[in-house]
Amino acid sequence: MTVGNDEAASIDVWSHSKKLSSRVKKLRGQFYSFDERTETNEPYAFSTGTPWDHVYSFHDWANEPAFYIFRASIRESLSAMAVDLELPDDFWDHTLPMRRAIVFHEAMTHYMPTLILDGEMIVGFHFNTALSRALNKREAKKRNKEMNKWFKKASRLNEFGVGTASATPGHIIPNYAKVLRVGFRGLVDEYENILKQPISSEHREFVKALILTCKTARAVNRRYAKESQKLAGVESDSLRKEELEEIARICNKVPWEPAETFWEALQSLWTTHMLVMAAESYPGAGLSHGRWDQYMYPYYRATIESGEMTREEAKELMECYWIKHNYVYDFQGSLGINQGINSGFGQLITLSGCGPNGEDMTNDLTWLALEVIDEMNLLEPKPNIRLHKNTPQEFLLRVAEMVAKAQGSPFLMNFDEHSIEGMVWQGVPREEAWDYGIVGCLENTMQGNDRSGTVDVNINLAKAVELALNNGKDVATGKQVGPKTGDPLKFTSFEDFMAAVKKQLAHTVKLLIDCGNMADTLRAKYQPVPYLSALMDGCAARGRDVNQGGTDWNFITLEGMGIATLTDSVAAVKKMVYEDKRLTMEHLLKALEANFEGFEETRQLLKSKAPRFGNDDDYADSIAQELTTFWAEETFKRSNPYTGRRYRAGYLSWNYYIPLAPLTAATPDGRRRGEFLSGGVGAVQGMDTRGPTASIQSVGKLGLEVVPNGASHTITISPSMVQTREHIEKLAALLRAYNEVGGTALQINVIDAETLRDAQKNPDQYSNLLIRVTGYNAFFTQIGRELQAEIIARTEHTVQ
């Protein structure tokens, strides 16, 4: 999932570099020809053939309110297209994990096609699936009942605009590094040793299920080896023939055996990765590689040092590997939810970052990866660069330069020192926390042993103000959603009001967590994923699926939305009602009830005369910090007793500030119902008026260590600010300062002409957009219209 408030970038601006080889150009073009090509990775559905079978679980997708209305139609169309698997006679005698393993194994080794595209060096094409949940009739009945109960509750919370509660797959870093090192064979050896110990029969069958899925990976690549051999047999081009023979050799070896060369490592990694998406029946969203440049480096170095490959050849191989990730987007094709390709599926690659003693870990492969990212300009995989105080200047400049010319492609920076503090706060020992990785968009997790459930549960923080001002009632429906915190007219001080807000906040946290527990429990009970469990440390030994909390670190992240809207609303009440007394509570309530209709003066006053988060204003920032600490600590107190997964806080709002807008009543910051909530830890749109450095300092003051997931912060700058080398250096310095005084993650959007046009139309939403004029800086929205048009024209000029 991507960050920020951008609409999906349109494809035609995404151009690759002229430097690409003809092979890579062709493969890239092949992906982008999605309107014409016949090869497609649209999902294949597989069923046990029973009338009660399901191949789709709504709790997997329920973090996204936009899917609620498509729920039934997606489920039905997937069921309708499902192929009935031929299953062994004793299938129903097995435990659920083993049944799921058998379904996975059968589907992947006997039904899925093995397509190799012309020119490909890394193979493995079809991985989008809708796999049977493999439930027997009794389980299915129970599951459906529990599912309905959860969904009723989740829908209610969504309707009230409180938030969403799901159990979302992906968003995890499997222990790919271990597969490269020991192969699936090594994992099987380890798991067979567990079988030698005195364990319960259930545990035994669970471990056997894991072993079966490890063998699935071997069988899948043997099928590709066979296909490659077949193609080599009829290939007339001798060079390609040699390549196909090498692919066949590699696929016969990895991922079963440890990888030795760079090519083997890339192939092993791709197969292992794509099969996770197949096993979870979830296309890529958040399934991430972790510190790719670290664990791939030994293979790269060996291959280069032995002279087996040149740097250029290794690069072409990486480019072939890169393209593969983009085929996740074919998932949207047949489901009627294809509203153009968007960049929502984040398979992240973590690059650079610090080592155990704060030393920098950038290597040759990190640099090469940046080159690949730069030249390919693809949607996936998405790079996250880890920056820290010892990041070499040369590397930082390279990153700044790439940010400056990124054509809207997601390019995130995570900041080690602040991120590591969050990991330590949630309990990860400091001697391990330095090796964190990033999933989804910017969410910090450990690698290979952590399911942090980012974006599982999402809370509308601004709702607490609505509830506090209405004695716990949702304004739109009149329903009692929160506790009765009293008639606001009887509040005698700001402290009374703040206490009510906090009570409502604690209650909405609880409501969502209760519902989140239901989703998490449902998945734990009815949707084991043995293949992914085989890739997560500790699951086999504990005899618990990754979805049951079987790995070492088990969290569910409650992502907070609208912190700036909440802060500004509380600050406005404090200042206008209780301090300056420019408004009475009665007047404010009337204005809010009328959605400010007939109260324009009041709305303007609240909008322009009250303190605002995002301006390095301690008045507002201290409120933001207090509320952050409050809800984050409330969250961290709770866990799901069924899985043992503990809740932690995050600030990732993805696009939820849009669907929640009509569900949140007018707020005391002058926002009318329907106007967007604030995104991530950004200011309310247009309310940060003091430039990027002030915005960064406000975010830094939130005290984000209590938000271990990390916080999404987007800064928008004009291309004029990064045109020259001198300005790139200033941007690099800004990033270095961010590492000291800012948050955990930053995206910088260098805006395009289209955005500028929008800014011209909606100046209130872009008041922080700084541009560079001759010899000085100015805010875009404060210069004349004609000149804005001029700058827009110039921006278009630069892009071309």
Add this chain to the structure above:
Amino acid sequence: MTTTSGIITNIQRCSTEDGPGIRTTVFMKGCPLRCSWCHNIETINAEPQIVWYASKCIGDEACIEACLQEVLQLTPEGMQISRANCIACGSCVSACPTGAIKLMGETWDATALVEELIRDKTFFETSGGGVTISGGEPAYQADFVTEIASGLREKGIHVALDTCGYCSENVMEKMLEHVDMVLYDLKQMDPAKHEEYTGVPLEKVLQNARQVASSGKTMWVRTPVIPGHTESTDNIRAIADFIVKELPNAERYDLLAFNKMCLDKYALFGLEYPLKDYDLMSEDAMSKLCSIATDRGVSNVHWSGMTKHESGKKSMTIPNKEVNRCG
């Protein structure tokens, strides 16, 4: 310790154009010059002034009600401000719910201002930046400026002075003592033209430039390249020669191309920008002026700013004609 107070119009954070690194620029109110191309008209007058933004006004007349001097009148043509009777007390500003009335010029105590200006200290440190004191003309509030500058430097902040150079030698000397570098404007080398375009004699400006040079402080010289006023090759050549001969500590020379971003600001004061019909410079002309300066021996010459689009260049969605007309 008593501290001085002064009047400023704006604090601009994350400035990338006012000296090295990332800077916070503070604009002092009041200027002795009357340059016909002035971009910061709000800084000329030394006293605070109110301005009215039509686009933000909702016509509630709260300002009019609040004004005890009765200087405001809302007419179909907009807000009429009898500036002669306005005492800039700010009552209207706080009464206005929308921010449509603003006070240009805020009084700050030097100590408080220093605290405010160092908020981005971390950014200064990572970028080699600091605070730039600009205006208006800082020399107009020399005591205030001196106090701010010394306060900042006590806290280890790099201070740049952005000056037009028109002040007494004593004042310049006093300010110089407390700053790390000077951004120095040289506009026009023909004394008659200088006086005509800026309202003040050239000699003082040159004299002060020499004084900055003799202080040994780092100097960045800047010339606004204004069509019909300063853009001639002779003028740039003369400035270049002066730099080479008299300003050995000039590290950099910036040619700042004319723009008309200030049109709306003039309108706020009920004025029309005198240069509104002037064309922008062309890219070629700017590069040529750079080469002239370089050829005369000036090192580190840069130009920046808006230039008009050359016809025949790559495609644009807005037709050239329209672009040229507004620029």
